[in-house]
Amino acid sequence: MSIRTSIAQSVGKFTKWGLTTFTNGGSSLPGKLAQTLDPNILNHLAENYDVAVITGTNGKTLTTALTVQALAEKYPNILTNPTGSNMQQGIISAFLDAKPLKNGERGIAILEIDEGSLKHVVKALQPKVFLHTNVFRDQMDRYGEIYTIYSLMTDAAKMVPQATVIANGDSPIFNSTSLENPREFYGFDYQEDHEVQVAPNTDAILCPHCDHVLQYHSLSYANLGKYYCPNCDFKRPALTHSVNALHELTLKDSSFQIDGHDFTIPVAGLYNIYNALSAYSLASFFGLSPEQIKAGFSKAKRVFGRQEIFEIEGHQILLNLVKNPVGLNQVLDLVNLDQNPYSLVAILNNDYADGTDVSWIWDGHFEKLQDAPIQEVITSGMKAKEMTRRLEVAGLDKNGIQEVSDYQALVEQIKQSPSKNVHILATYTAILGLRKYLIDHHYLKQ
The missing domain is CATH 3.40.1190.10 (Mur-like, catalytic domain)
Incomplete structure (x- = not known):
């Protein structure tokens, strides 16, 4: 191992230790620093x-x-x-x-x-x-x-x-x-x-x-x-x-x-x-x-954003990542298996990691939810209005759709939800932001 590689490896490991010890961690920065020192x-x-x-x-x-x-x-x-x-x-x-x-x-x-x-x-x-x-x-x-x-x-x-x-x-x-x-x-x-x-x-x-x-x-x-x-x-x-x-x-x-x-x-x-x-x-x-x-x-567990289950003050949450039409349609089929009354939350962001073009939601078959036992619909995220409009066009009652501005307001709305079951569909950065808020406020473990 060259001296350059050894130094790069040491810096990367030390950065990882520091992030893990003093923050909530960081999965890319140690690699970025190590690569800068040794491409x-x-x-x-x-x-x-x-x-x-x-x-x-x-x-x-x-x-x-x-x-x-x-x-x-x-x-x-x-x-x-x-x-x-x-x-x-x-x-x-x-x-x-x-x-x-x-x-x-x-x-x-x-x-x-x-x-x-x-x-x-x-x-x-x-x-x-x-x-x-x-x-x-x-x-x-x-x-x-x-x-x-x-x-x-x-x-x-x-x-x-x-x-x-x-x-x-x-x-x-x-x-x-x-x-x-x-x-x-x-x-x-x-x-x-x-x-x-x-x-x-x-x-x-x-x-x-x-x-x-x-x-x-x-x-x-x-x-x-x-x-x-x-x-x-x-x-x-x-x-x-x-x-x-x-x-x-x-x-x-x-x-x-x-x-x-x-x-x-x-x-x-x-x-x-x-x-x-x-x-x-x-x-x-x-x-x-x-x-x-x-x-x-048999020892497998649910992974980040893929059917994660947790509770918010007595409401059972099922969290699913959605990011393109085919994946969205499969998640909608999954949600339709729920025959019990539930609240639907749709969080749509268009950051770079999500894809800046959100027109893909119009290719998703939200119309499948027309006869679902939905008691309440909540939309949020950077493109909440676009999501609200899509759900209205899909035939969901526009008077039953509530837009909320941030994660705090979303969690408060879920606490007041008439349904014990809540399905959250969220894009990638929306899941990151929501999970951070939930962890910071002790609704979800790290």
Whole structure:
């Protein structure tokens, strides 16, 4: 290790200690300082790790958490970025925070990485495997169309052609480009083949070989399913791992079968079964048995902003991150499982980390809530008025919608809510701000 690298590593670790000791912490600053002192520090930090990169539009955080829980059943030295700080500086910070490996030891790094950051870190990390969750329209002001996002992912994979790519086989875009990398695919295979009509405004349903509209023998949601082209030989690839059955989907958990083995996870929604299947596929790549994966999944907990449950003076809160139309629609399907009266809170921000363009809320199917047992609607955030207008257009009673200006007012409104159950849908920076307020006022633990 060079003197420069040693100093950079020491400064980063000291900064992490200071932030943890005297503040609420900080996931990016230690990495930023270390990288400033040594631009190549990540090469050194990652050299004794087998790295798995988890990337895609939705599902990175939960997939990462489930994978880590599973791998802990077999491997003692696992590094991850649990705060969701998934850009270059946050990844460096995660390595700085890891316990030192003994001489000759190797660790495993399971890293959630933002699609836009891949090109900055892949050469240094030299991943053993990439896991691609999905590609949907997301932050179009930052990324552009879905094909731009996918190009970022394939360009990164091409930098490390020996790395295996494990991808969602139900997504046509993941089968649209040839790669030198070894490839595996996973998907849903629990339905008998039947013809399914896909909504005409669905993204990425044109055949990449001949431009004909793809057909489907089964469909889970959006453009995910058993697709085929009626005009050429393009179709869903053979699956290495698959969901064979759905047992039960409730508001708080999901039971299903993968490769003939039964699993339960403490989060709801069809989209989270995809995340579990992703994690299962990655854990299998690292040699875990289905029994070990099941044991790991049984210890899983809800992660930041993904169906977090807490209370505010007798009101049970279910908090969900929403950030693009496909994810929003899946969360709305989840909320619709609640047959008890509830209050709905929608917090819409348009900071850089959220995406400055909020037109995506108009592609969300809020109309699904027209017949829901909603007793009260509260809107807040930087774009509260836009959210209020969207809900009015969706058919919710405009006289029952209350706009509040800040988190204090929001919490006070929730305290007075006529419903014991409250569903909060919030964008990324809104969740950060709300959680900080709740922690500072002792409604939520750090």
